[in-house]
Amino acid sequence: MSVDARLIKRLPAIADADSFELNVHLRAEAGITAIFGPSGAGKTLILNCLGGFARPDEGRILVDDHLFFDAAAGVHLSPQERRCGYIFQDHALFPHMSVRENLRFAAASRLSKTGRLNRHRRIKDLLEAFELTDLAGRKPMQLSGGQKQRAALARTLVNEPHLLLLDEPARGLDSRLREGFYQVLRRTRDQLQIPILLVTHDLEECFELADFICLIENGRFTQAGSRDAVFKRPAGTDIARALGIYNILPAEIEALDPGRNTSRLRVFEFALDGPYLPGRLIGDQGYLCVPSSEFRAGPFDNQSSSNRLVLRLIGQTPSSRGIRLQFEHGVAATVTESEYRSLQGSDRLTVEIPQSAVYFIGK
Numbered sequence: 001m002s003v004d005a006r007l008i009k010r011l012p013a014i015a016d017a018d019s020f021e022l023n024v025h026l027r028a029e030a031g032i033t034a035i036f037g038p039s040g041a042g043k044t045l046i047l048n049c050l051g052g053f054a055r056p057d058e059g060r061i062l063v064d065d066h067l068f069f070d071a072a073a074g075v076h077l078s079p080q081e082r083r084c085g086y087i088f089q090d091h092a093l094f095p096h097m098s099v100r101e102n103l104r105f106a107a108a109s110r111l112s113k114t115g116r117l118n119r120h121r122r123i124k125d126l127l128e129a130f131e132l133t134d135l136a137g138r139k140p141m142q143l144s145g146g147q148k149q150r151a152a153l154a155r156t157l158v159n160e161p162h163l164l165l166l167d168e169p170a171r172g173l174d175s176r177l178r179e180g181f182y183q184v185l186r187r188t189r190d191q192l193q194i195p196i197l198l199v200t201h202d203l204e205e206c207f208e209l210a211d212f213i214c215l216i217e218n219g220r221f222t223q224a225g226s227r228d229a230v231f232k233r234p235a236g237t238d239i240a241r242a243l244g245i246y247n248i249l250p251a252e253i254e255a256l257d258p259g260r261n262t263s264r265l266r267v268f269e270f271a272l273d274g275p276y277l278p279g280r281l282i283g284d285q286g287y288l289c290v291p292s293s294e295f296r297a298g299p300f301d302n303q304s305s306s307n308r309l310v311l312r313l314i315g316q317t318p319s320s321r322g323i324r325l326q327f328e329h330g331v332a333a334t335v336t337e338s339e340y341r342s343l344q345g346s347d348r349l350t351v352e353i354p355q356s357a358v359y360f361i362g363k
Helices: 043-051 099-114 116-129 145-157 175-192 203-209 227-232 237-243 337-343
Strands: 002-011 020-029 031-036 058-063 066-070 084-087 163-167 195-200 212-217 220-226 246-257 262-267 270-275 285-291 296-299 308-319 322-327 332-335 348-352 360-362
Touching: 002 043, 002 195, 020 031, 020 043, 020 195, 020 212, 020 220, 031 043, 031 175, 031 203, 043 084, 043 163, 043 195, 084 145, 099 116, 099 145, 116 145, 145 175, 163 175, 175 195, 175 203, 195 203, 203 227, 212 227, 212 237, 220 227, 220 237, 237 246, 237 285, 270 308, 296 332, 296 337, 322 337, 322 348, 332 337
Parallel strands: 031 195, 031 212, 084 163, 163 195
Antiparallel strands: 002 020, 002 058, 058 066, 212 220, 246 262, 246 285, 262 270, 285 360, 296 348, 308 322, 308 348, 322 332
């Protein structure tokens, strides 16, 4: 299954907010597509348009061979007709119903045609699949955050949706419950083979779950593609800075060798070898853009070697992954605590960059 949606939705200015226009072309295949961006960028509005809770001013929504919306033709299916599963930020479980009753209510309309026995079997299978059998008689207020998320996902899947919409589904969960929900969602992705659209502003969630990424800002997609393509090759320095995981340094191309598939960049007074840069010329100026995780900090030495920067250390802070080192020119790198102990006492360190990680963005 696939999604092809052209969406234009305009929101007028109100007392405490400026006018806003969403204008995107979303394509999504089976798997998890993360829509990533800051608050107010239009992420939830996209889900509401797809689910039928907001009507675009212009555009067309096609899910597989099903036309959900066409402004020109006057087609606008109701949410009940779209067969979309939607998990809202607040779980949207009926508080007066038990888990089983929530699933039974969701199944009543669509599965009624197939009979009570099939409906009962479908609910039983989902309760077992999401480890909710022993909790089936509890109401939402008696569930933990992780249990509510599993129940909300199970209820969403009762009707075998063609499209699954998730609005920050792990919001408010601690790290243990979040990882448990991620495992459930991965299994769901593998079993259903339908498009799953995940709205998030958590970069780690994108790394954990996404097969594809759509970066959004101010109602426009700034870049879209596979997770690795987007995160390893940001389209510009503004995008790289917004993601917040890169070291970005001024650079100039010194050499290009298409035969050997190599290039050489000058960063400050240091030479860095990287892959060939098609379409670029010697002397082009731009920026070296490398994830902070690719930088390797080590003791200072006087040996002349490519792909090394000698930088002054200006600070360090503990992090969940070790010690984060801050260098001059805004460079950052993370080392383990044992590695940091061997570096203590030095105000200048060598920072090594793998050749394969060298990525040049032109001005």
